Amino acid sequence: MADIINEMNLNFLSRSYNESFARATVAAFVSQLDPTIDELSDIKTAISEAVTNSIVHAYKNGIGMIYISSKLYSNGRTIIKIRDKGCGIENVNQAMEPLFTTGGSERSGLGFAVMQSFMDKIKVVSKPGKGTTVTLEKYIIRRSVGNGR
Amino acid sequence: MAVRISSNDGVMTVFLEGDIDHHTAKEMRETIDLNVNKSNPNLLNIDFEKIQFMDSSGIGLIMGRYKLMNSIGGKIKIINIPNRLEKMIKLSGLIQLGIFE
Ligand SMILES: Nc1ncnc2c1ncn2[C@@H]1O[C@H](COP(=O)(O)OP(=O)(O)OP(=O)(O)O)[C@@H](O)[C@H]1O
Numbered sequence: 001m002a003d004i005i006n007e008m009n010l011n012f013l014s015r016s017y018n019e020s021f022a023r024a025t026v027a028a029f030v031s032q033l034d035p036t037i038d039e040l041s042d043i044k045t046a047i048s049e050a051v052t053n054s055i056v057h058a059y060k061n062g063i064g065m066i067y068i069s070s071k072l073y074s075n076g077r078t079i080i081k082i083r084d085k086g087c088g089i090e091n092v093n094q095a096m097e098p099l100f101t102t103g104g105s106e107r108s109g110l111g112f113a114v115m116q117s118f119m120d121k122i123k124v125v126s127k128p129g130k131g132t133t134v135t136l137e138k139y140i141i142r143r144s145v146g147n148g149r
Numbered sequence: 150m151a152v153r154i155s156s157n158d159g160v161m162t163v164f165l166e167g168d169i170d171h172h173t174a175k176e177m178r179e180t181i182d183l184n185v186n187k188s189n190p191n192l193l194n195i196d197f198e199k200i201q202f203m204d205s206s207g208i209g210l211i212m213g214r215y216k217l218m219n220s221i222g223g224k225i226k227i228i229n230i231p232n233r234l235e236k237m238i239k240l241s242g243l244i245q246l247g248i249f250e
């Protein structure tokens with residue numbers, strides 16, 4: 001079993017400014033695993049999708065808190081959870097289908113497809129009226145060992 | 150300002166800069182649409198060279214402007230897509246529209 005080497009929590013209001021704040025902050029945290037630029041860019045994109053969904057869908061009628069937690073493991077495994085207490089999703093399978101959207105003409109319905117293809121694993125747990133938790137997982141390839149972490 | 154626009158003889162070129170996400174896309178969309186509706190160009194070029202990052206909001210931005218140009222009988226071209234955005238563009242299926250250079 002790989003050891004946890006670091007862990008963090010980040011809570012913020014569902015203001016759209018925080019889309020860039022959240023992806024930059026998580027990327028800075030994950031950087032200690034020495035990811036490639038491409039790996040980091042994949043993670044930033046997936047975080048941006050999940051946080052945006054909480055802002056535009058979960059809290060569409062107001063402002064609420066978004067909770068991110070992340071764990072890093074010694075084997076490069078990276079877990080990032082994005083949770084909201086918003087409206088929830090009635091049918092998760094349908095929501096995750098590419099091009100499905102309830103968001104109108106400026107949304108493409110690609111957010112979940114992006115998370116799926118840019119990360120190694122995604123799990124979505126949602127309860128209507130209670131909120132949604134998206135768990136993203138990616139293995140950062142370890143290219144150096146024993147460098148003092 | 151993350152949007153710069155030049156216009157010449159029915160051709161409007163929009164130069165975007167920075168990150169495209171749901172937050173920044175709003176201002177980009179409003180600026181583009183205002184200018185397109187004002188001068189009804191035959192061709193709208195959107196230059197992505199200086200875009201560092203984009204999520205699916207960028208795809209929504211392109212789709213929306215594609216529809217807008219269609220509705221006024223004009224064409225749209227997306228130019229100078231950097232390598233770093235290719236994964237997102239490929240996944241979107243937008244390539245089929247034939248609007249990329
Ligand atoms: N956190 C959430 N709370 C409530 N509903 C959600 C949440 N996340 C996603 N959804 C629902 O799932 C649908 C699909 O989400 P997805 O991110 O794939 O596409 P989108 O957000 O509609 O468009 P895009 O991400 O391309 O801008 C959304 O339209 C919305 O109905």
Ligand SMILES: [Mg+2]
Nearest residue numbers: 049053111112
């Ligand atoms: Mg989305």
